[in-house]
Amino acid sequence: MKMQSAKLAFFSPTGTSRTIAKAIGAGLGLEIVEEVDAARPVTREQPLKLAEDQLLVVAVPVYRGRIPGLVRDWLKQAQLKRVPVIGVVVYGNREFDDALLELQDVLRERGAIPVACAAFIGEHSFSCADAPVAPGRPDAADQHAANQFGQTARKVLDALPEGAAAAVISVPGNRPYMEMEPGGAVDFIAVGEECTECGVCAQSCPVGAIDEANPAATDFEQCILCCACIKVCPEGARSVREGPVKDIARRLNTLCGERKEPVFFFPG
Ligand SMILES: Cc1cc2nc3c(=O)[nH]c(=O)nc-3n(C[C@H](O)[C@H](O)[C@H](O)COP(=O)(O)O)c2cc1C
Structure with missing residues (x-):
């Protein structure tokens, strides 16, 4: 499939998913025509749309082993019929659980053609000076890996025959997806x-x-x-402040200190 350009779409409140999306975009070697920032409420008022010859890169954080609910709701409106897509989740060095599976499922339901999937690591949103979790990530090595992943995904895209049926990329995760814990207000x-x-x-x-x-x-x-x-x-x-979120940060600091590395998935 010959694409003219790419769009990057990300939901990235603390910037790590955005950094990864941009590094992948650089590796693709395609003109990036737009960065769609789904953390802006106004962006989510409109469904995501692409022109015919555009590739989509979607990068979102993992929240409780899933993709964030408001991102899922927005993507469920996206107009992605026959749009080649790279789906990426970014997680805080614990696990990405069912998030990448869920992301690919949502994109396929909208008619997109998965080209590649990946999970990267970003500094945990709850990370703080007295309980750091994956501090400084994605670092230079992660961004280099994201660039390389973009280059490989471009080769996969170029090799896809025009009119190819949407493949299912085998990624970790289970259905039904893990239950999101009930939210509830936390003054943290x-x-x-x-x-x-x-x-x-x-x-x-x-x-x-x-x-x-x-x-x-x-x-x-x-x-x-x-x-x-x-x-x-x-x-x-x-x-x-002291409380349940700080307790989670401390627990993650103790249990998830070992460095995890990005993983990539391609069709076939
Ligand atoms: C509510 C919430 C839940 C999270 N759940 C997970 C999780 O299940 N596993 C994990 O490794 N990281 C988890 N994280 C950490 C984020 O996935 C990680 O920090 C990510 O890099 C944030 O992306 P962003 O910088 O694009 O906002 C969670 C963060 C938040 C705010």
Whole structure:
């Protein structure tokens, strides 16, 4: 299949999925015509669409072994009939469980043709100075691997005959997918005196859970725990307070310290 260009679509509150998508895009050697940032609520108001001769790269984080619910809902509207697609999940060095399987399933249901799949590692959203989890990832080695993966995926794409039927790429995971634990509001963010009420946190929130006029007020019924607001704060005023999220970070720091490496999957 000869493609003219590619689109990168990512949901990446703390930036790791975006970094991986861009590194894959660089490896493809195709013109990247658009970066679709699905963390912006306005992006998710429209279904994802592609032109006929475009390849799609989708990169999303793993949340509780699945893809984030709001990403799934958005992708379920996507118009991807006969669009070749590279599906990627990025996880915080614990496991990616059923997320890559679920991502491929959603893309195939929308009519896309899977070209390649991969799972990469990103610094865990809950990682903090006193409980680091995969800090600094994706690092230079991960980004190099993503570039190489992009190059290989391009070769697979070029070798696909025009009109090829959608293949199923064999990836780890089980159906039914693991149950997402019931959400429930968790008030886990401390806002310190350094806060200047600049509103950057509110602008970064994928679900509009932070009041721009009063950023100390976070609506934890809406919050998806993505931690974008913590990582983006220019004053370092927001942090994970003591409680269940901090406990998870400590547990992951103890149990998931061993470095995991990216894995790639191709048809056949
Ligand atoms: C609510 C939530 C659940 C998560 N669940 C998992 C998980 O099941 N396994 C894992 O390894 N990492 C998990 N993570 C970590 C993210 O997958 C990881 O940090 C990813 O790199 C974040 O992507 P982003 O930087 O594009 O936002 C979770 C993060 C959040 C916020």
